[in-house]
Amino acid sequence: MPLARTADLVHQAHTLGRGIAAFNVITLEHAEGIVQGAERAGTPVILQISENAVKFHRGRLQPIAAATVAVAAGATVDVSVHLDHVEDTDLLHQAAASGLSSVMFDASRLDYADNLAATTSAADWAHRHGLYVEAELGKVGGKDGAHAPGARTDPHEASEFVAATGVDALAVAVGSSHAMTDRTAALDLELIGRLAEALPVPLVLHGSSGVPDDQLRAAVSTGMVKINIGTILNVAFTRAVRSVITGDDTLVDPRKYLRPGRDELAAVVARLAAVVRGDELS
Template identity: 40%
Template sequence: MPLVDSKGMLVFALNNRFAVGAFNAYNLEMAQGIVEAAEEEDAPVIVQISQGALEYASEQCYAGFVRALAEAASVPVACHLDHGVTFEVVIRCLRAGFTSLMFDGSALPLEENIRVTRELVRIAHAAGVPLEGEIGKIPDAAKGPLTPEERRKFLTTPEEAVQFVEGTGVDALAVAVGSAHRMRVQAADLDIERIALLREKVGLPLVLHGASGVRDASLKEAILAGIAKVNFATELNKAFTSGLREKLAQDPDVVDVRKYGVLARDRVKEVVKEKINILGAARRGREVLSFISNFYSGRVSADMPGAIE
């Protein structure tokens, strides 16, 4: 089926207490593994391309192969820009055909973050594409551990979240609630009370970044509290590279990239399938397709949380 945007997926997930997996892909094999896993689990899925990935290949390249995979799939697939940190990159990805966008202005002063995000929302919505914003800061575990006091400074506050949502019109909100980017082990527990309060205050699908380092039990609690989109990258990178190492160790003379690429792809697929089930998204693909059709035809109530006006 054609690529879809992420809006209907996340509204449905929020109202049905599960989360859509958003998985970062850096090459064709990773994207294949992600979409194949979603097909086998009958789950909606978001293939994410980070701004950093655009230094490896162009936005046109990524949009092209994700579109091709989506058109051959039976489940809803979105192509999402993850952590776009410049105005120009967001617009480039919109023009390339991405069906979901994120502007991460969390490093900016709050007023500047609101101003730039609001303008990008206006442009994206004119093209019928949803945009995710971020408030609060998600730390980078690779830069070293934080003290409890330092970690609290990063967390999203309900007051700033309300100000940001009202000032921008974003479709989904990435929040800092205890996770960290590039964690190599699952050791983080999330602030569930904060998530529930944010959900109550802003009424939008909430997004969790840095989920590879979050304990499964805490992740499930977070979804019940209001998280509707969960991002994974580090675990997929680990799975892909372990597959490569395994194949090259077994057959050090192999020169056909397809032979080690397929094992790396399968390792990614295994991880994605596991995460889809933890998120409660398995066997929801057809339901999401039906909802998306009704959502954009106006046959569902416009006063649902996060519904398009």
């Protein structure tokens, strides 16, 4: 199918009162496994490449972006590609030329006034270049130790922030935390409802790997739209790879362990994409 645009996928989910899962890509195997899982679930998804993933690829966006876009464009379901957690404006300025249709500009490390100013400038540039823009307010916990666990996004402040910056979607702090490897996060569903009522743009949940299925369903039904998922994919991938490698000391062909890792990742994607979408996976 033709490469989808994030704006269209998020708008469709928002209009239907459903969620759409956005899965983090680190390697080509991630992109392939995510699309494999999405096709199994029959569900549109967003592939997202973070600034940290770009750093892993020696600071070069174009190679991993080109590979991810190619995988997305070859999918049998709608798939878009998104640049996530961008703090470097030079990287932001590479997004449009790399085939990506959206970007999350992250100035949440800054205080409110500086976040607002930086995000406004980034959103102005991105909109001039046809990009859909997500931002963050409320300091979602767990990312590089920089964000405060327990922080919550204030609906009134969020409303003012969206109006002033002109962003298209907002990531909010409601109880989830980045990089969780267990699924024990308890979301503030009442706050999600108030944020959804206060804001004219879709809400984004970061740190969703640590959120149990029932909480994900409840978050979407209460007003969350874009659900970001990363760490749980790496847990599944690594578990499968480790199992194969430790079982055979003579193994040297990476295809022998990357394939099981990719397949396990795809199984997790299929299940979670259906959960977020509100479907039952057969």
